[in-house]
Amino acid sequence: MSQAQSPEAAEPHAPPAVRTSSIALFLDFDGTLVEIAPSPEDVRLDRRVPGALDALRQRLDGALALVSGRPVAFLDAMTAPFRFDAAGLHGAQIRLGGEEAPLAAPSEALHVATRAMVRFANANVGIIVEDKRQSVALHWRLAPALADEALELMERLAAEIGPSMRLQRGKAVAELVPATASKGGAIAWLMQQQAYAGRQPIFVGDDITDENGFAAVNDAGGLSIRIGEGQTCARHRLASPTALHRILLGAADGGDLTLETFLQN
């Protein structure tokens, strides 16, 4: 793994000291556990990974969570038959120990915005609307020439909705997300809960949506790891989801599970 370069992390960072048993592991999904695919429903998770995550969760006494822009139900479908602690919808939805706080119903303003997004998608081949109820995404990966127009639409819709929602950019996507939700906030909250408290967090992500998660683990003295290229405040990098799978499968198979395990790849 290489050291990441960023404005705030230009110097190489030594890994923080850590006890073997004291890790809390947070994993993003798209671009991290699975390769980016042409459209949201095309992703495939290596079938060895769910079982490996379950084994790791046991080794970590439960301190393992998925932190994603996807709904928790989607993550469950991907990792079946296992269900993990999860922060879905960029932190708007949290399930801990099987318990999930109820989500507020989406607002009428979000419905209005969703209809505008659907009209835009119907008029433009390759544009996809992903309606996750409390959060709605507009994808242009299959219509890259429409990126500027799609983003302008999303900026306008976010402004029309007002302060209850914020615009979250991602890889060939922009989403309307509840304004109070963030991956960093979700990780910080989980770190205060019994299974996680007192451990050193590791967060692996790949995207602009993961940056405040990286910042949260940096603040907590943990390990931030970005998959792939791009400016980041993560302090370390891995090349690909496959490189992460190697680490997870090796650790699940009884290999080392320390901060160094993540840094030696």
Ligand SMILES: O=P(O)(O)OC[C@H]1O[C@H](O[C@H]2O[C@H](CO)[C@@H](O)[C@H](O)[C@H]2O)[C@H](O)[C@@H](O)[C@@H]1O
């Ligand atoms: O937080 P994540 O787990 O990384 O989720 C972020 C968004 O990922 C998905 O979109 C991205 O992946 C798609 C499948 O590879 C790809 O087609 C798309 O271009 C990417 O932006 C997902 O569809 C979104 O709901 C997530 O918020």
